[in-house]
Amino acid sequence: MAVEARRYGRGIDFGRAGIILFLTLLAAFMSLPLVFMVNQAFKPVEELFLFPPRFFVRHPTLRNFQELLISTNTMLVPFTRYLFNSVLVTTASVALTVLSASLAAYAIAKHRAPGSALLFTLVISALMFAPHVTQIPRYMIVNSLGLIDTYWALILPALAAPYGLFLMKQFIEQVPDALLEAARADGASEWRIFWSVIMPTARPAWATLTILTFIATWNDFFTPLIFTQSEVMKTLPLALITVYGGPGQVARYGASQAATFLMTVPTIAIFILMQRRVIQTMIYSGIKS
Amino acid sequence: MEQVTRPSARVETALAGLRMVVKAGSWWREVRRHRVSYVFMAPFMTVFFGLTVAPVVVAVYLSFTYFNMLEPARWVGWANYRSLLLDDDVFLIGVKNTLLFAFIYGPVSFFSSFTLAWLINQLSRLRSLYTLSMYAPSIVSGIAISVVWLYFLAGDRYGLLNHLLMRLGVLDEPFLWLRDPRTTMPSIIIVALWMSLGNQFLVFLAGLQNVDPQLYEAAAIDGVRSRIQELWFVTIPMMKPQFLFASINAVVASLSVFDIAVALAGLPSYLYAGHTIVTHLYDYAFIRFEMGYAAAIAVLLFLLTFATGRLAFRMFSTHGAY
Numbered sequence: 001m002a003v004e005a006r007r008y009g010r011g012i013d014f015g016r017a018g019i020i021l022f023l024t025l026l027a028a029f030m031s032l033p034l035v036f037m038v039n040q041a042f043k044p045v046e047e048l049f050l051f052p053p054r055f056f057v058r059h060p061t062l063r064n065f066q067e068l069l070i071s072t073n074t075m076l077v078p079f080t081r082y083l084f085n086s087v088l089v090t091t092a093s094v095a096l097t098v099l100s101a102s103l104a105a106y107a108i109a110k111h112r113a114p115g116s117a118l119l120f121t122l123v124i125s126a127l128m129f130a131p132h133v134t135q136i137p138r139y140m141i142v143n144s145l146g147l148i149d150t151y152w153a154l155i156l157p158a159l160a161a162p163y164g165l166f167l168m169k170q171f172i173e174q175v176p177d178a179l180l181e182a183a184r185a186d187g188a189s190e191w192r193i194f195w196s197v198i199m200p201t202a203r204p205a206w207a208t209l210t211i212l213t214f215i216a217t218w219n220d221f222f223t224p225l226i227f228t229q230s231e232v233m234k235t236l237p238l239a240l241i242t243v244y245g246g247p248g249q250v251a252r253y254g255a256s257q258a259a260t261f262l263m264t265v266p267t268i269a270i271f272i273l274m275q276r277r278v279i280q281t282m283i284y285s286g287i288k289s
Numbered sequence: 290m291e292q293v294t295r296p297s298a299r300v301e302t303a304l305a306g307l308r309m310v311v312k313a314g315s316w317w318r319e320v321r322r323h324r325v326s327y328v329f330m331a332p333f334m335t336v337f338f339g340l341t342v343a344p345v346v347v348a349v350y351l352s353f354t355y356f357n358m359l360e361p362a363r364w365v366g367w368a369n370y371r372s373l374l375l376d377d378d379v380f381l382i383g384v385k386n387t388l389l390f391a392f393i394y395g396p397v398s399f400f401s402s403f404t405l406a407w408l409i410n411q412l413s414r415l416r417s418l419y420t421l422s423m424y425a426p427s428i429v430s431g432i433a434i435s436v437v438w439l440y441f442l443a444g445d446r447y448g449l450l451n452h453l454l455m456r457l458g459v460l461d462e463p464f465l466w467l468r469d470p471r472t473t474m475p476s477i478i479i480v481a482l483w484m485s486l487g488n489q490f491l492v493f494l495a496g497l498q499n500v501d502p503q504l505y506e507a508a509a510i511d512g513v514r515s516r517i518q519e520l521w522f523v524t525i526p527m528m529k530p531q532f533l534f535a536s537i538n539a540v541v542a543s544l545s546v547f548d549i550a551v552a553l554a555g556l557p558s559y560l561y562a563g564h565t566i567v568t569h570l571y572d573y574a575f576i577r578f579e580m581g582y583a584a585a586i587a588v589l590l591f592l593l594t595f596a597t598g599r600l601a602f603r604m605f606s607t608h609g610a611y
Binding site: 020022026027028031034100101103104107108111113114115116122123124126127128129131132133135137141142156160165166170173174204205207208211212215260267268272275278 | 330438527567571
């Protein structure tokens with residue numbers, strides 16, 4: 001708090017006012033499409049095809065959502081099953097990605113075991129390989145493991161995301177060694193150090209990774225498309241593409257706008273939830289050297 | 290003389306052998322001492338080798354074959370690479386567009402993300418609201434957002450941009466923003482930049498939180514007066530690990546531009562004006578099913594990305610090597 005007071009308590013600061021004005025304008029501009037999307041979801045059909053096009057909704061209606069639910073009810077599988085699949089796959093992917101990446105990153109950043117530098121180099125190199133072409137060999141491997149059309153096929157490939165390990169390693173490297181030595185002197189096991197020292201200190205990092213993984217998995221269209229066969233295993237993005245009917249389609253345009261809105265709500269919710277952990281004045285500053 | 294040196298040479302060899310045994314022994318002891326570390330790495334590395342390294346190795350092998358996924362792969366040596374580099378004009382258009390995209394998108398997204406994160410971090414109140422509105426474009430799924438952008442950039446009079454410009458008298462008739470070769474790539478770059486603040490921005494924000502506040506106090510005592518000085522002498526040196534992450538991210542993202550290009554300009558785009566290396570790859574992999582050729586494109590793209598990535602490592606690495 002003392003630092004905040006020293007840095008910001010200088011009375012009226014015109015530079016600061018300018019920054020706030022600039023940021024506010026930019027923030028307003030950046031959020032325009034999101035605002036537009038929300039408005040579209042609640043527009044009645046007449047307003048959706050109005051000319052000249054109107055940005056804001058005049059007479060909000062829930063008819064698009066009704067239409068969405070009716071059109072998806074005629075599908076083979078109830079809408080709730082897609083929702084369940086999406087929630088299960090996303091939750092498991094996020095939890096396992098963050099855990100496996102953090103564990104490996106801690107070992108690489110702080111233990112310096114023989115071979116770990118080489119492993120890290122490999123991970124970074126893999127990051128630079130265009131993922132599209134590895135999808136075919138990956139499909140062959142997942143297939144030979146007998147995992148096609150199971151939840152594992154949707155969860156496992158996301159688990160070893162190179163960028164997750166990279167991100168966590170970059171942050172954990174900044175945790176002072178003195179902190180770990182102090183914990184070791186106190187007789188803490190490596191497992192204990194990981195949970196009680198590393199994870200709390202690297203909180204901005206894993207909160208960031210959680211947000212990134214959640215958004216990537218929730219919106220992922222390609223993985224469920226190639227790794228699932230039966231209708232009951234499909235996730236929301238796949239279910240919704242049938243509502244869209246492709247870009248430029250007029251049919252069910254309103255329903256597609258409602259679907260877009262519904263797809264976005266969870267990602268925004270998780271972001272608001274987790275960003276408090278990303279943007280948090282360091283309460284752990286006391287234990288940083 | 291020789292009589293004397295020969296036994297000593299034999300001793301030397303014996304000693305060298307012994308040293309190797311000792312070295313191997315101590316290496317093995319090191320490995321054993323670190324067995325907990327290997328347990329920590331095991332879950333990630335098992336999946337990584339099985340589902341990432343193995344596919345990459347297979348893909349590199351396929352790049353030397355003709356493989357259409359129906360017949361077994363047939364070895365063709367360097368033929369794929371030769372025709373890519375010498376005969377494939379469309380590939381060269383893709384390379385040109387990708388490089389143009391990368392040169393603008395990479396640096397601009399990197400610096401604007403950092404500047405914005407730094408500015409927002411200065412605020413004490415409403416930080417989360419600003420963060421949300423800046424990050425919003427990255428939250429929305431690509432499919433969803435292309436619907437919005439197509440509405441903005443539509444080539445007929447219903448497009449918002451055309452509508453505005455015609456109203457202002459700048460244009461007499463609707464302009465085909467995504468069809469005209471002159472505006473295709475610029476449109477893609479602008480939309481990409483608008484969406485790009487996301488990930489790197491978030492990493493920078495987290496990195497700024499990781500800088501120890503005590504360092505700023507120490508710096509103030511040492512004579513740092515302005516925020517710009519604080520930024521230069523304290524923040525930037527402390528952010529090196531995040532800079533490295535973000536720059537590698539920017540390199541990979543800008544050289545593998547695909548989703549936005551396809552969503553806006555289509556595949557294939559009109560006169561290949563929005564064609565990139567990865568759209569070329571996708572074309573051969575999933576439309577023509579020439580996996581060998583597609584794999585060769587991936588390998589060339591990898592070499593390009595890796596070379597650029599090395600540059601980023603040279604600039605931001607903290608420990609010299611990785």
